Amino acid sequence: MTAPTAPTAPAPAGLTTGALARRLGVSPTTIRSWERRYGIGPAHRAPGRHRRWEPEDVAVLEEMCRLTARGVNPAEAARIALAGAGPEPPKARTAGTARTGTASGGNTLPVGTVRPECRGLARAAVRLDAPEMARILRRSVDELGAVVAWTEVMTPALRAAGRKWVAEGERYVEVEHLLSWHIAAALRRVADRPEPVPGPAxxxxxxxxxxxxxxxxxxxxxxxxxxxxxxxxxxxxxxxxxxxxxxxxxxxxxxxxxxxxxxxxxxxxxxxxxxxxxxxxxxxxxxxxxxxxxxxxxxxxxxxxxxxxxxxxxxxxxxxxx
Structure with a gap:
């Protein structure tokens, strides 16, 4: 007879905070800060275990990242993200009073006092969020024009990326490269014209x-x-x-x-x-x-x-x- 095999404990479902941070392109400190300040936390947490983020939790944080990348204040972004989680958000998410402030974390590009579009672009660049970068840049050029978009949105973000990788060594070079490529793509979309313009060029x-x-x-x-x-x-x-x-x-x-x-x-x-x-x-x-x-x-x-x-x-x- 074969001895019965002892049942194995089921693997914990969901993502750890570290894995979720890598997926979103933010620091674990930022996620913990958002949870502490705005009540954005995992819906379930088994006693004695680390936090595990289920798909519905991840969706809320992804929306939070998208909104802050577009320049929405973190407190307002959290309110909107939680409101979209369903008519009855889990208790763990709504417990306590959300405190106002700006989430902290090492993965940031300090851009100073700039337009909201620039702040959003910098946040998306650090996360390597290519689709969001493309959306912000396209909207900036279309709504502000190439000159204002370049001087007030693109240039401050590029300078911040350059300062960051100089200060951090090679760590942020990929951010600058991806940002530069998307800026060039957004500008070239305007410059490429299907019909030639008459006259000396x-x-x-x-x-x-x-x-x-x-x-x-x-x-x-x-x-x-x-x-x-x-x-x-x-x-x-x-x-x-x-x-x-x-x-x-x-x-x-x-x-x-x-x-x-x-x-x-x-x-x-x-x-x-x-x-x-x-x-x-x-x-x-x-x-x-x-x-x-x-x-x-x-x-x-x-x-x-x-x-x-x-x-x-x-x-x-x-x-x-x-």
């Missing part, structure tokens, strides 16, 4: 050693919103390719972006300024704009304009293209 390019192109993407989107023609050559355009592009397209204006001083090649810019096309006696040269922090300082390349920000560059280009 501005030439936009990054300097040969310049790998940062997001400000150019923002400018392209803003030009598209105004119905102005442009050709975008992106970052790190080689010197001879830049000169050839200017000669072949004959742009009335050329904007060259440099993020850092080492990529600001003054000699190359002077060659662009001297580039001319057209028949003898009617030769034409472009107006060259040098943009970006790389051109900071009292001396700019001779024969160029230096817009101080995106809005100024946009106005200058519109005047040249109209």
């Amino acid at each position: 501005a030439l936009l390019a990054g300097m040969p050693s310049e790998l940062h192109a997001l400000p150019l993407e923002a400018l392209a989107a803003a030009l598209a919103e105004r119905g102005l023609p442009f050709r975008m050559f992106g970052p790190a355009l080689p010197p001879e390719a830049l000169l050839e592009a200017v000669h072949r397209t004959g742009p009335p204006a050329v904007l060259l972006w440099s993020q850092v001083t080492r990529t600001a090649d003054r000699a190359l810019v002077e060659r662009v300024v001297r580039t001319a096309w057209g028949p003898q006696g009617a030769r034409t040269q472009p107006v060259v704009l040098v943009a970006g922090p790389g051109w900071a300082g009292p001396r700019r390349p001779p024969g160029t304009l230096r817009p101080r920000d995106l809005a100024t560059a946009l106005d200058l280009l519109e005047g040249l293209l109209r």
Whole structure:
């Protein structure tokens, strides 16, 4: 005879707080803080066991994350999330009085005093919540326009991500990469136009050693919103390719972006300024704009304009293209 096998204890159902934190992209401290402050806790907790979050509990926290990512105050987000849990929320969730305040946790991007859209974008970026990032960015560009969306929503979030990974080592590089990709996608959705715009087009390019192109993407989107023609050559355009592009397209204006001083090649810019096309006696040269922090300082390349920000560059280009 075979001895009967002793029954095994059933595995505990649900997620631990640590597993749930990893799934949501927040810290366990944040989840515990939300539970303590706003009454968002697991519906069931067996005596002597760690918290186990059931699917209905997870749904409430997911809604809480979505709302805070959109800039809703945590206390209000908790109220809305709990109200959607059903007509009779579990006792464990409603026990006690929710305290007001902001949930704490290490997985945050400090963005300072900014628009709600920027706060939501930063929260979604830390969680690596790609769909929510895409929604916030799309809505920001559509409702605010490319210039305001870039300066007041995207740029502060990017700077916060950059400061975070510098302070934390390599830990937050993935946040910055994902955020940058979605910002570029949101801007390019506006810049990509199915029909060409008539008239001479501005030439936009990054300097040969310049790998940062997001400000150019923002400018392209803003030009598209105004119905102005442009050709975008992106970052790190080689010197001879830049000169050839200017000669072949004959742009009335050329904007060259440099993020850092080492990529600001003054000699190359002077060659662009001297580039001319057209028949003898009617030769034409472009107006060259040098943009970006790389051109900071009292001396700019001779024969160029230096817009101080995106809005100024946009106005200058519109005047040249109209």
